[in-house]
Amino acid sequence: MSSLSDGALPPTELAPYAAFIARHLRVPLPAGGGMPGGAVSETEALIDGDRWFWADDNAKVLEMFARPDLWRQYPAVVQELFDFLRACCDGPFIYRRLGVLRLDLRDGVLTHSLLRAVPDLARGTLTLGMRFHDGRDARNLILTGNYVQFTHAGIRHTVDVEDAISGHEIRHEGERVVYSHWSELFFPGAWDAPERLGLLRYTYTIHGRSNVVGVEVSLELEPRLAVSDVVLTVAQDDASHGDNYCDYGTVFVQAAPGSAGAEAGGNNTRFDAAGPGHTTIPARNSRYVCVAQNKNMAGFALAVHVLPRDGMAPLDTVEATVRDAGRLHYVVSHYRFPGRQADTTLRAAEDRIIAAGGFYDQVDGNAAAAGHLVAGLPHSAAPLDLSVSYDYGAEIHALARCVRVLRDAELRALTPGVAESARELLDRLLEAYLALVVPGQRAGGHTVFSRQLAFVVLGLVAVAELPDGERYRPILRDMVDLLLTFEQRFPGDDGSEHGAFLMGTAARAAHVDCHSAVLAALCRAAPLVGESRVTEAIRRAVRVYGTTAAPPEGHPHNPEILAVRWRDTDGHLRVEPAWWNFTVGLTLRAFAALRDCPLDTVRAIRAEHAAQLDRLEVLLRRQVAASIKPREDALEIRTSIPSAEGNSETQPWVALGLAGDPGG
Structure with a gap:
């Protein structure tokens, strides 16, 4: 290397x-x-x-x-x-x-480009989760807990599916993997003698070129048996198990097409989990349901989009069980077959899409997006993650x-x-x-994280400076106001006031990337906003930069690395090192923005800390130098000194930091 x-x-x-x-x-x-x-x-x-x-x-x-x-x-x-x-x-x-297309099937476990599927078909369970490379994999969707309801001879019966499983299989069919299990269902007949209802089969299909998961349920009724008002189910159990922040708190149901107010979204239903209990949510003929997380920023919140399939039994209700306050435990789609049913096979089907980020209260927009993904499945070239950026x-x-x-x-x-x-x-x-995004943050939610908002501010600066950019300036001022709310102030060792910019109002940590991005945004915006409180925030932000020792094996060329040093609300000193090079790139950009700012007040801040900032900048550049891999006449910037390669975030952000963020 x-x-x-x-x-x-x-x-x-x-x-x-x-x-x-x-x-x-x-x-x-x-x-x-x-x-x-x-x-x-x-x-x-x-x-x-x-x-x-x-x-x-x-x-x-x-x-x-x-x-x-x-x-x-x-x-x-x-x-x-x-x-x-x-x-x-x-x-x-x-x-x-x-x-890209990927279907690696080993011992029944499927590694898909965006998904991981783990079956326990003998128990009627298929567990699915979004895949990442940073430890955020989780059991996002556990498909199990199904049952069948029907009426026979005037008596209502509920038969458990998983208790009656008699067989299962896994098939790899070209560009898809199919999981299935089936159950021989019996119920108490005359004098409680077991009577056969029929053969029930659950089939789950995962395509390599899409992250849509198809679920099909079929009940082949016993010949000459007549039943009525049959309900087939597709259930998500143990929804809020809590591992790796997996929990859900809201169910959205889109109004059925043609119902009053459906076109304007006025009849869409929202159910928020409150205290323990059981709720029946009307969903007759709805073509879209969303089971969503409501305790996280939009870019990180989980959801399961559910689309009942056209041409099959219509959705009737959604049953929701809350076991712990605010957390959905069990969510079941009910597909109802009213009237007398005999000598037939009943079928229900839906498509499910897991997301790990979204604006889930935009029910109609999400329904349309998920519907387009399902409709395009036969022509899909590669799996698209419907999670928002x-x-x-x-x-x-x-x-x-x-x-x-x-x-x-x-x-x-x-x-x-x-x-x-x-x-x-x-x-x-x-x-x-x-x-x-912004209204939720202003209302006391946690919908924004500071690095994200800092780049919105930088974008507004870029267009607000143009001859026709006056219309962006009020928005810029509002976003700077919001950005300042992320500051955590504390007294420094020298008695002066310091200020660290936290990732979020709930995620209360001053990561180097977030703090440096905010400093860059404030320095670029200050000439357009022109408020003393912005320059004072810049002054406090500069004071939190320092250094910390790096592991000798991790940074052999750098016995120390830059860090943001801050105190939390309990007064504890926290140190966030610039271990990853993308944070180095953002910090170099912040230092360039500070140096380039034309305001005399900001220039004075830079001059006051010139010796420290110059030393830190050399430290940062040496860290990058130790991470560069020459490639003929090109240069690759590895993600850190001991890393084997770079990535599509590190390369542009560090390059722009080294160049001083040219281009204005």
């Missing part, structure tokens, strides 16, 4: 870092599915067998390439980056990532930089149509952010 020679500082030109992206991270996308020809992959080599394309990372790369020199050199790359970002956007939603700030900022640079007619000609589309997409996503 080679790096720059000892003592050398990394190049500040963007060209070698851009060359690595263009040659080693740019990857062709599967043909079809409405995606462009290529995009930037998370890593050059597969990670645990996966290749993922993140919307926010492609936006970060697009921001880097939104410079006249790089735009001219790589117009095809810019076009692909923009087209990929646009393809990930649907109305107010930015979908998180795209995978963590960031929104990175995308908004990238689009703002495109709008800014595309004042150049030559660049507009190199990428036809991008200028008009970039402005429209910027305004649409900014409107969505202001409507769907």
Whole structure:
């Protein structure tokens, strides 16, 4: 693993870092599915067998390439980056990532590009979860707990499915894996003698080119047996088990098509788990249900989208059981077959999609998005994660930089149509952010995290400075006001007041990336906002930077690394090190913004701390130098000194930090 020679500082030109992206991270996308020809992959080599394309990372790369020199050199790359970002956007939603076809089946356990499926079919259970590489895998959806209800001879019966399982199988059929189990169902007949109801089968289908999970239920009734008012179920059990923050608290039911107020969403139903109990939620003929987490930021909240399948039995009700206050335990879809049923096979089916981020109160929008994914299943080229982007700030900022640079007619000609589309997409996503994310934070919720908001502010600065940017300035002032609410003030050892910017109002930790992104945003916004409280916040924020010892094996060239040092509300000293290089890149950008700010008050702050800041900047650049891997005439920036490779977030953010965030 080679790096720059000892003592050398990394190049500040963007060209070698851009060359690595263009040659080693740019990857062709599967043909079809409405995606462009290529995009930037998370890593050059597969990670645990996966290749993922993140919307926010492609936006970060697009921001880097939104410079006249790089735009001219790589117009095809810019076009692909923009087209990929646009393809990930649907109305107010930015979908998180795209995978590739993957179906690894080992001992029944399926590793899909975006999902993991673990069966215990003998007990009637299939457990599914979204896949990540950072320890956030969880049991997001546990399909079990089913039963059948019916009336026979005037008596209502409920028969458990799992207790009667008589067989099961797993089939790998080309580009899909099918799990199934079946039950011979009996019920007490005359004089309590067992009478056969029929054969019940549950089938779960997972496609390699989609993360839609199909669920089908069929009941082949015993010949010559007549029953009535049959209910088949699809159940999610142990929903809020709590492992890895997995819990759900809300059920949304979309109004059935044609019902009063359905077109305007007025009849949509929302049920929030309160105290322990059982609730029946009317859902007759509804085509969409969402079981959602309500205790997390939008970009991290879990949900299960449920779409009853057309042409099958209609959904009738949703049964919800709350065992612990505020937490759904058991949620069951009821498919009802009214009237007399005999000599027939009853069928119900639905499609389920797990998400790990979304605006779930936008019921009609989510229903349409999930419906499009299901409808496109036969033509899908690659699995699309319907979770919304963590960031929104990175995308908004990238689009703002495109709008800014595309004042150049030559660049507009190199990428036809991008200028008009970039402005429209910027305004649409900014409107969505202001409507769907910000109000919850202002109402006392936890819908925003500070790094995200900092990049929204940076994007607003980029367009507010343009000749036609006056309309963005009131929004900029409002977002700066909101950004200042994330500050945690505390007395420093020297008696002066310090201020650390926390990740969130609930996630109360001052991570280096969040703090540095906020400092950069405040320094860039200060000349447009012009308020003393902004410069005072900058003054307090600069004071929290220091250093901490690094593990000798982890950073052999750096016996110390930069850290944010702050005190929590209990007065305990907390130290957050800049271990990962993307945090180094953001800190270098913050220091550049501080240095470039034209305000005399901010210049005075920089001058007061010049010796410390200069020393820290050299430390940061040496850390990057020790992490660089030369690749012919390109340079790769590894995610940390001991890491084997970089990724699609580290490369652009660190490169921009080294270059001083050129481009304005």
